[in-house]
Amino acid sequence: MSRSHSAVVQGAFRRFLPWLCLLLGVCLLRPEQAWAMLWQWLPGADAGRLILVLDSPGQARSVTRTGAVDLELLLNSPAHSLRQAGVAPEPGALLQALALDNGRLRIRLSPRVVNYVLTRPAPDRVAMEFFAAPAAGDPTNTPAQAAAPVAAPVDTRARLSAGLANAGNTVILPVGQIPSDLLRRQLSGLRALPYSRLADLDVPTPLASPVAVEQRSIPDFSPSGAESGGFWSAPAYAAEVPENNGPKELGDRGMMLSRQDLLGKVNTGGPEDWPEAGGLSTATLPEPGKSASASAGNNENRTEARPGGADGNAAPTQNVEAAQPTAAPGAPAQESGETAPPVASETSSAPVVERKAADDAVAATPEAQTPQDAQIGQDGQDAPVPQNTVSRESREKAPDAPLVQDKGPEASGAVNKRAVGLSVGENKDEKKDAAAEKPREVIYVDEQGNPVPKPPEPDKMLAEAERLISENKFDEALPQLEKIRALTDITPEMREKVLYYISDCLWARYADNPLAGYEAIVSSTNEAMNADLRSPRVPDALLRLGLANVNVGNLVDAGGYIVALLRRYPDYPGVAQGFTALGQAQLKRKLNAEAEQSFSIVLDKYPESSQLQAASVGLAQAFFNQKKPDKAQIILDFISKRWPRYYIGEPSFLLLQAGNDETLQRIDTALDLYWLYINLEPGRQGNDSILLKMGDTYLRQGNATAADFIYHELERRFAASPAASTARLRLAEKGIYESPITYEEMSKVFAKGGEPPLWQTYAALAESSKTAPDAVLARLKQAMWLYWDKQYTEAMGKAADFIDGYPEHPDVPQAREIIWRAFQKELANSLAEQNYGRILILWNGFPLVRERYGAPDPRLRYALAQGWLERGNEQKAFELLGEFLKSPMDPQYGEAAFTEFFNRYLKAGAWDKVLDLGKLVSTWDMKPQLRKQLDYALALSAQNLNLTGPALAMWQQLAARPDIPLYQRAYATYFLARDAENRKDIKSSYELNRKVIDLFTQLQDERSDKADPQRIKEAVAALMDICEVGNRIPEALQWVNRYNDFVPENSSEYPGLRFREARLYRKLGNSSRAQALLEDLARRFPDSPFAKAAAAELRTFEVSRDLQNYMPGGTPAPQQQPSQAQQPAQQ
Secondary structure: HHHHHHHHHHHHHHHHHHHHHHHHHHHHHHOOOOOOEEEEEEEEEEEEEEEEEEOOOEEEEEEEEEEOEEEEEEOOOOOOOOOEEEOOOOOOOEEEEEEEEEOEEEEEEOOOEEEEEEEEOOEEEEEEEEEEEOOOOOOOOOOOOEEEEEEOOOOOOOHHHHHHHOHHOOOOOOOOOOHHHHHHHOOOOOOOOHHHHHHHHHOOOOOOOOOOOOOOOOOOOOOOOOOHHHHHHHHHHHHHHOOOOOOEOOOOEEEEOOOOOEOOOOOOOOOOOHHHHOOOOOOOOOOOOOOHHHHHHHHHHHHOEOOOOOOOOEEOOOHHHHHHOOOOOOOOOOOOOOOOOOOOOOOOOOOOHHHHHHHHHHHOOOOOOOOOOOEEEEOOOOOOOOOOOOOHHHHHHHHOOOOOOOOOOOOOOOOOOOOOOOOOOOOHHHHHHHHHOOOOOOOOOOOOOEEEEOOOOHHHHHHHHHHHOOOOOOOHHHHHHHHHHHOOOOOOHHHHHHHHHHHHHHHHHHOOOOOHHHHHHHHHHHHHHHOOOOOOOOOHHHHHHHHHHHHOOOOHHHHHHHHHHHHHHHOOOHHHHHHHHHHHHEEEEEEEHHHHHHHHHHHHOOOHHHHHHHHHHHHHHHHHHOOOOHHHHHHHHHHHHHOOOHHHOOOOOHHHHHHHHHHOHHEEEHHHHHHHHHHHOOOOOOHHHHHHHHHHHHHHHHOHHHHHHHHHHHHHHOOOOHHHHHHHHHHHOOOOOOOOOOOHHHHHHHHHHHOOOOOHHHHHHHOOOOHHHHHHHHHHHHHHHHHHOOOOOHHHHHHHHHHOOOOOOOHHHHHHHHHHHHHHHHHHHHHHHHHHHEEEEEEHOOOOHHHOOOOOHHHHHHHHHHHHHHOOHHHHHHHHHHHHHOOOOOOOHHHHHHHHHHHHHHHHHOOHHHHHHHHOOOOOOOHHHHHHHHHHHHHHHHHOOOOHHHHHHHHHHHHOOOOOOHHHHHHHHHHHHHHHHHHOOOOHHHHHHHHHHHHHHHHHHHHOOOOOOHHHHHHHHHHHHHHOOOOOOHHHHHOOOHHHHOOOOOOOOHHHHHHHHHHHHHHHHOOHHHHHHHHHHHHHOOHHHHHHHHHHHHHHHHHHHHHHOOOOOOOOOOOOHHHHHHHHHOO
């Protein structure tokens, strides 16, 4: 069996394989639509829908309004192109133009558009519905007859064709009048409304006819026949925009009757692909003879329960019943006493079912049977349960009652007639009584048969929310109202009421923090107002929007709302409240002219308003702030006469009066008002400033006694306040010295002195505050006092701190002058004390000094250079001193600068720079001593640089000059002697070396720091060589004996000197002395090369002695004792 089955499957697969390949090829080769954003316009009556198909899901981000008739759709990713599908909008349509611009879709609308709604039918689709105000002459604006009572509640937005007949309730906007939202947008660009245009903007509102509630309906957006193809046939669009002339098939899951109604199959207990006959059902079937009639009765009842409009006319439902032969298998069970949900028709020309036909259908049904008649038979079959019907008599008695009667729970589907379980043999009478005593419990289920909570009851929920609001429990009422708002089957009146309640709750919640709740308040209030623009609560909404913007400081939008309220509802009491609040906010922003206009409107148009008092005070304040004391005095007199005791509740009103009296030079009246203000509450915060002002006023009037009394009283009552410090300043200075001040003026005050000392008063006042005018000025006075007290450095610091802390103060020039004067004084003192470091600190620490001083003069330049030298920064110092090396010589600082450079070069051994320096100052008329130093330095530099010719010439000049220092002549002679030695000039060398020894010996005897024993040693050695070469052996031995003073026995030169001495003695003929020296040298320094030379010399002595013994006439040399041979060595 398995093999045959496998063969069959393989054969079937082989047969269908070519077709599958062909289908796959067609799918792969079908033309793909290029990436482009598609749009289609679907017009309707006073409305229209724009459908956008995006390139990718989620491409649309948000929609913003950029103008009165312009919208902008922001995209997350750029669109490559924009293509139109269907017919283009006709001229005069609500949609005028679309365009792509830098990743944004710009939409231009008609000025008739007043609102729009955006929905997302699918991730890659966006639908926008635009609504227009009905045009004048529209037949829908004609008054309609009184609407008949409806059999069921009509959904808020499900008023279509039948509702158009009742569109007379909609008020037509007069020509030139625009809705409130457009008015606000037009006014939002103005900083303040020109109130002179109020007469032009004021449009008379007809008050004779009451303003009815605006009836809105959803227009027909179904595509035309030519547009039904293309992407509009997608399931997402079909579900979003259904046809309006009948139920829509939703695949095999159910049917759509209208935009709000959906019928689907109920799971009968098994898989979805089971046949209906195999399902499990608890439905009861009617008797065979009554099935048809009961079904007809149900159809009639359902027809009456589904009105098509507000007038009560029933919409046709034949198509619905034809598409649904059974008794609504997908409809949920209705609770006892409730009506079926309404289904609104969306075609304005649908036929109307006559009420007479409905009555006949009801009369033709059999009498209703009670539930007790339905019993279980002995054979296990279910007894039929009749459907509930309504008799003609009951309808005649209650013609206005709803036509839908309670039919009880019912189910549909195949019935399993086989008994389940064991029969118990119950008594029929007991079962009947139990059914009568215990009503059947209603269980609510969803489309899959799962239990769900009981449907909400909007009326009870609203009553509970109103109770919470009456108890000021706004936070608890808000969630309840949000739940009601989310319901879709409430009446427009209830929805409007709920929206206004939400706005009230949010207003109360954010009363203390309006900025945090601004978005929520404005959004909820706008939603409530737009729910019905002809509602009597629209003025309340406009006022709330204006006050919300006032509270957050958005005065432009606030003015737009309040002016719109004045134009549309001039008799509304809240207009005065709005303008008063707006004016007070403008006063806080220093917009005094705009505040004057706001308050003037209240006084002119609402003289009996409760806001008159606040507006009058605000107008007086606005006049006072604008320096209009005469006008302010008129309003102040009006307030004083109208509310004579107003100042008791608002004492600050006295300050306004006193300030205006001061402006009018009514000083005595102002002082009386100040005394009244102080006496009302002496310890009030701010009285210290008032007392200080009063004391200054008395002092300016020449009443020093009263001023001193107030200053002392101020010190006593408010000792820690800045005003008390100012009062102590007044007492110390014995006058009022306010900005601007000069040093000449303040020096007279400093000379008088004060108690406590002025510097203590200034320091205490400066520490009391950083912003008070007197405390700020005290800092400058403190700098002036320090300068007057000759504390120049401290004065410069205080003045600089004043400039840095208050650069915009009018007395900054005086602070600059103090810094400059103090620096001039300190510079002179520091130069006298040669305190160059302090000068450098002041120069670097005060840029204002450098700015005003400009290029440093020679005095300051030298001082700064010495300051840098003291700090060890020679580079900057010599940069400044380099200006002094220019010719001609600066008589004051030239030689000093030269000395600094000269000493630096000598110390560093920079001989080339010494030569360059000598060239720079070669033409200077320097002091002789300085010139001698320079000449010697130049000769020494040339010598060290091996410039033999120039050096010898300079040494010869120096050696011949007796006026130069001894050490310079000694060195000059020394270098000349070395040159003579190099030239083999024995005579000159002998003379010069003898002179060198004399000069340096003289320096040594004088204990000069210039004495140089090494130079004497070199001269003695030279003389030894010269005398030996000149065969002047005895003199050479004398120089050897003198040279011994420079060569100790432990010196490396000692063996050589002893060997040389032995040779000189041998030349002199004293062989015994020479032999003794050589023997001593060989014995004491055996490792020295001179010891070997001495041993060789000793052998020559022996050879020559032996030779003498063998010569004719020779005698043997006597043998000497060892002690005699060692004696010369000891000498």
